[in-house]
Amino acid sequence: AQSVTQLDSQVPVFEEAPVELRCNYSSSVSVYLFWYVQYPNQGLQLLLKYLSGSTLVKGINGFEAEFNKSQTSFHLRKPSVHISDTAEYFCAVSSGGSQGNLIFGKGTKLSVKP
């Protein structure tokens, strides 16, 4: 069975500082990996995804993530955060079945302070 672990439930950081949100997954098959962001009182929005190819994936709003197969990780990074990045971030893996339903981590709340 597949699972996703987001190691930090909350990450406080000052504006313009770098940030890394950690995600580890377990799967016995090849996976597709995703990061979604949920701004306060809004729906989920896709930040970036890894399907195949280059292990460094760039997404919207200056975020990027690196797929590391040996460490089964897909950590999300941004070199300099803004107040507007305050949101909850979810890592997800696509199931091995043909339907592709997503298995989500419990989320990491990023709080950017001035």
Added chain:
Amino acid sequence: GAGVSQSPSNKVTEKGKDVELRCDPISGHTALYWYRQRLGQGLEFLIYFQGNSAPDKSGLPSDRFSAERTGESVSTLTIQRTQQEDSAVYLCASSPGARQTQYFGPGTRLLVL
């Protein structure tokens, strides 16, 4: 273009009542998913529709939960005899096909008193 829409945005009901939640996927998307997000938790998969194939109901938590989809359009999620533990945000997502990027609606926030 229009995204995934869901209604109602909020629903408060009494324990034991039935509720029906609606999802309108993006036009042309053949795949539709329902998820549940409990407070402080990640999203849990509930059910998946793909075209005219039989739905994958493997995530439904009990037989009080059911869902229907008319062709490749609107879907309704029904919860019968609601319980307090059903309180959650119910999210719908659609995608152009299986294993493709899913686009989420804003969700229906359900509170069972």
